Structure formats: C-alpha cells, structure tokens
Amino acid sequence: MVRNAARPRRPRGRPRSFDEKRALEKATQVFWSKGYDGVTIDDLVAAMGVARPSLYAVFGDKRKIFVRVLKAYAESKGALAAKALLAPQSLRDSLASFLKFNVETATEPGSATGCLLECVAPLVDDAEVQQFLKDAAAGAIALVELRFRDGMRAGEVPSNFPAAVRASQVIDLAKGLTMRARIGTPRKRLLKDAEEAADLVLLSNVGSRTTLNRKKV
Amino acid sequence: MVRNAARPRRPRGRPRSFDEKRALEKATQVFWSKGYDGVTIDDLVAAMGVARPSLYAVFGDKRKIFVRVLKAYAESKGALAAKALLAPQSLRDSLASFLKFNVETATEPGSATGCLLECVAPLVDDAEVQQFLKDAAAGAIALVELRFRDGMRAGEVPSNFPAAVRASQVIDLAKGLTMRARIGTPRKRLLKDAEEAADLVLLSNVGSRTTLNRKKV
DNA sequence: CGATTTTCGAACTATTCGGTTATATATTGA
DNA sequence: TCAATATATAACCGAATAGTTCGAAAATCG
Numbered sequence: 001m002v003r004n005a006a007r008p009r010r011p012r013g014r015p016r017s018f019d020e021k022r023a024l025e026k027a028t029q030v031f032w033s034k035g036y037d038g039v040t041i042d043d044l045v046a047a048m049g050v051a052r053p054s055l056y057a058v059f060g061d062k063r064k065i066f067v068r069v070l071k072a073y074a075e076s077k078g079a080l081a082a083k084a085l086l087a088p089q090s091l092r093d094s095l096a097s098f099l100k101f102n103v104e105t106a107t108e109p110g111s112a113t114g115c116l117l118e119c120v121a122p123l124v125d126d127a128e129v130q131q132f133l134k135d136a137a138a139g140a141i142a143l144v145e146l147r148f149r150d151g152m153r154a155g156e157v158p159s160n161f162p163a164a165v166r167a168s169q170v171i172d173l174a175k176g177l178t179m180r181a182r183i184g185t186p187r188k189r190l191l192k193d194a195e196e197a198a199d200l201v202l203l204s205n206v207g208s209r210t211t212l213n214r215k216k217v
Numbered sequence: 218m219v220r221n222a223a224r225p226r227r228p229r230g231r232p233r234s235f236d237e238k239r240a241l242e243k244a245t246q247v248f249w250s251k252g253y254d255g256v257t258i259d260d261l262v263a264a265m266g267v268a269r270p271s272l273y274a275v276f277g278d279k280r281k282i283f284v285r286v287l288k289a290y291a292e293s294k295g296a297l298a299a300k301a302l303l304a305p306q307s308l309r310d311s312l313a314s315f316l317k318f319n320v321e322t323a324t325e326p327g328s329a330t331g332c333l334l335e336c337v338a339p340l341v342d343d344a345e346v347q348q349f350l351k352d353a354a355a356g357a358i359a360l361v362e363l364r365f366r367d368g369m370r371a372g373e374v375p376s377n378f379p380a381a382v383r384a385s386q387v388i389d390l391a392k393g394l395t396m397r398a399r400i401g402t403p404r405k406r407l408l409k410d411a412e413e414a415a416d417l418v419l420l421s422n423v424g425s426r427t428t429l430n431r432k433k434v
Numbered sequence: 435c436g437a438t439t440t441t442c443g444a445a446c447t448a449t450t451c452g453g454t455t456a457t458a459t460a461t462t463g464a
Numbered sequence: 465t466c467a468a469t470a471t472a473t474a475a476c477c478g479a480a481t482a483g484t485t486c487g488a489a490a491a492t493c494g
Contacts, residue, residue, distance in 0.1 A: 042450095
C-alpha cells in the first residue's frame with residue numbers, strides 16, 4: 001500500500017543516461033548561441049548527452065525540440081519578469097527592475113547575448129512558433145499594463161495616465177535594450193539605460209510640451 | 218577620340234545575362250525572407266538570375282554576397298532615414314517621420330516583414346558583419362542626437378534636454394516597433410505607436426514626476 | 435572569317451545532414 | 465536465471481549542399 005503510493009516506481013528497462021530537464025536546458029543554450037537553422041542534430045546530441053535514436057524517441061525532431069525549449073524558456077523567464085515587475089515596490093522601481101532583469105538575462109556572462117525569444121525564435125519559419133511569440137508579446141504588454149493600473153489606483157501616476165500605450169512602449173524599449181545587448185553594448189551601459197527608460201515612461205504629459213511641438217488636433 | 222572617351226566600350230566576351238545591381242537587390246529579398254543560414258546557393262542562383270559559376274566569380278561566396286547586400290541595404294535605408302529625420306519640419310514631426318519610415322519599410326507589403334539589419338544580420342556569426350552592425354547602430358543614434366541638438370538650438374526643446382539619452386531611446390523604440398512588425402502587428406497600429414513614441418521622447422521632465430516616483434539621489 | 439575573351443549551362447565530387455535500423459547493454463520482474 | 469523492456473552505440477542511407485570543372489555559346493577584335 002504505502003510503497004506503491006509513495007515511491008515512484010522505477011521504469012522497467014535500461015535507465016536513461018540523461019536527465020530530461022537538464023537536456024532541455026542544454027538544448028536551450030545551443031539554440032540560443034547558434035540560432036535555429038545553425039543547429040544540427042549532432043550539435044543537440046553532443047550538448048544534451050542524449051543518444052541520437054533516444055533523441056528522436058523522447059523529444060522528436062528539431063522543430064519539436066525547439067518548441068519545447070522555447071516554451072520552457074518563456075515560462076521561466078516570464079515568471080521571473082513578473083516577479084520583478086510585481087514585487088512590492090514603487091512603480092518606478094518595478095519598471096526599472098523589469099527592464100534591468102531583461103538586460104541581465106540578455107548579457108549573462110558565459111551565455112549567448114540577447115534573447116531566445118527576440119533574437120532566435122522570430123526567424124523560425126513555423127506557424128506554432130510565430131503564434132506563440134505573438135501570445136508571449138501580448139502577455140508581456142498586458143503584464144506591464146496591469147502594473148501601471150495598480151500604480152494609477154495607488155496614485156503613483158495621474159488617473160489619466162495612458163497605461164496601454166505606455167505598456168507597449170516599455171516592451172519596445174526592452175526589446176531595444178535586448179537588441180543592443182546582442183550587438184555587444186556593455187551591460188553597464190544597458191543597465192543605466194534601463195533606469196532611464198523607466199524614468200521616461202513615467203513622465204507626465206501635462207504641460208510638458210512646448211508650443212512648437214504640440215501635436216495638431 | 219570622341220568615341221573612346223564618351224562611349225563606355227562594351228567588354229569583350231559574352232555579355233552577362235544579369236544586371237549586377239538588380240541581382241543584389243534580389244539577393245536582399247532572399248536573405249530578408251529566409252534569413253542567412255536558411256539561404257542556399259541555389260536560392261541565390263535562382264533569384265539573382267546569375268549562373269552558378271558566375272556567382273562565385275563575380276560575387277564570391279555566400280558570406281561575401283551577404284556583406285555586400287547588407288552594406289547596400291544599410292546605405293540605402295540610412296539615406297532615406299536621414300532624409301526623413303532632417304527634412305525641414307518640426308522636431309516632433311521629424312521624429313515621427315523617422316519612426317514611421319522604419320515602420321513602413323518593416324511592413325512593406327509583398328516583402329518580408331521586419332528588417333535585414335535587425336532581424337537577420339544580428340544572427341550572422343561573422344566578425345565583419347557584427348562590427349558593421351555596431352557602427353550602423355552608433356550612426357543611427359548619432360543622427361537622431363544631431364536632430365535633437367538642432368531642436369535645442371531652435372528652442373523646440375529646453376536647453377537642458379538630454380539629447381544623447383533620448384536619441385538612444387528613439388532607436389530602442391524603433392527597434393521595438395520593427396520587432397513587433399516581424400511578429401505580425403498590423404502596420405496601422407505600428408504607425409500610431411510611432412507617433413506615440415515621437416511624443417513620448419519629447420516629454421519634458423520638469424515637474425512632471427510625482428513625489429512617489431521621484432528618483433532617489 | 436577565325437582567334438580571343440567572357441559568360442552560360444550542366445554535370446560532377448566530396449561533404450554534411452536528417453532520420454532510421456540493427457545490435458549490444460542495462461535494468462526490472464518472475 | 466531467464467524473459468521482457470527500454471536505452472545506448474554505431475553504422476547506414478538517401479537527400480541536400482558548397483564549390484569546381486568543362487565544354488558550349490555569345491560577343492569583340494583583327
């Protein structure tokens with residue numbers, strides 16, 4: 001009774017020489033550093049420590065592996081980003097944390113620069129991947145907008161604050177920071193720019209534009 | 218005398234069946250739509266209308282073709298972007314024109330979405346390409362900063378306007394718009410967001426932040 | 435016209451890659 | 465100890481690919 005319920009019975013055949021989760025993490029690194037097309041099955045076999053036939057049996061082909069990697073990566077990164085954004089702190093610090101988190105993952109030493117979601121996945125010619133990216137982008141914008149609306153309720157920004165517009169601007173700025181990480185802009189500079197970006201999107205538009213610049217109505 | 222100086226003597230052998238410039242433009246489309254790794258020599262042969270041996274003789278290998286394509290593309294796009302930015306109009310309209318031009322090229326119907334410089338080239342594992350991208354990005358920021366400084370002199374923005382910071386923010390926002398074009402955000406929405414972005418970076422920071430948000434010194 | 439120059443067209447070669455198959459190995463269960 | 469199960473190892477096969485070679489074709493020049 002007890003043993004059956006408590007102990008996860010070991011499967012029958014020869015035990016695997018790899019850990020499924022670790023293997024996927026390794027695959028993430030491979031795709032991240034070499035792109036999608038640039039990765040060969042042999043690259044994955046070598047990095048993941050999974051025998052070639054097992055790779056196909058357990059994970060499927062390259063496309064399927066990439067989709068799994070992408071989803072795991074997005075889930076993990078999304079959770080951490082949400083944590084940074086929704087932690088109990090001022091709106092300004094929330095935004096700065098969020099943007100700086102993006103910079104940090106994009107400039108992680110020892111890993112490839114940039115971001116799997118922004119630098120690799122968009123080039124993958126696959127409907128499922130593209131749809132996933134759309135949803136992920138929409139989710140990120142919604143999350144930031146949510147934080148803005150919290151800030152509005154708390155009086156951190158005026159009640160007429162354009163939350164939706166600013167939210168997508170925050171994401172755009174984040175993407176810009178990530179792209180600059182990709183081309184080698186130093187982390188230090190990007191962290192500073194993340195702070196500047198957080199300040200920028202909190203500027204109020206009340207009486208802050210000169211006559212010359214005022215938008216025609 | 219006359220004939221030698223005026224007429225560009227036709228070369229000796231069999232005439233080429235392709236136009237070098239048009240061939241490169243075709244190659245641009247191919248790389249743009251299929252990425253770098255995804256392009257085969259046969260793709261280029263088919264699209265450029267250049268016989269395989271001629272391709273190697275005239276243009277060199279895939280890497281060399283891509284570098285030529287990239288430089289021609291950057292020069293052409295850069296010139297048009299500068300034109301949009303430096304045309305005689307208000308600072309606000311200059312920025313909006315610049316950002317909208319980016320959106321338009323990234324959403325050109327009949328062509329691939331996104332941008333060769335931002336969506337394809339960053340993934341090319343080649344030192345020359347990477348250096349070129351760095352220089353191009355720095356040039357873009359410098360150009361926008363130049364326009365800001367013109368605006369400062371003309372009194373369109375305060376004399377303490379943070380031109381350098383805002384310039385890189387404009388480029389970051391442009392990159393964000395381009396990335397969203399890549400994942401299928403409609404042109405109409407992006408054009409609207411380009412306008413919003415132009416407005417955002419012109420907001421003054423004088424007395425526009427609430428106490429709660431004020432940055433600690 | 436014939437010699438020369440240059441490109442075109444097609445075929446060729448060596449290599450790489452994706453996916454599969456056959457066989458050996460390691461473990462569980464009876 | 466032996467059957468059953470599941471994975472590892474290695475080899476294999478067909479397709480695709482990069483780069484080259486060679487003869488035919490198309491032009492100029494004398």
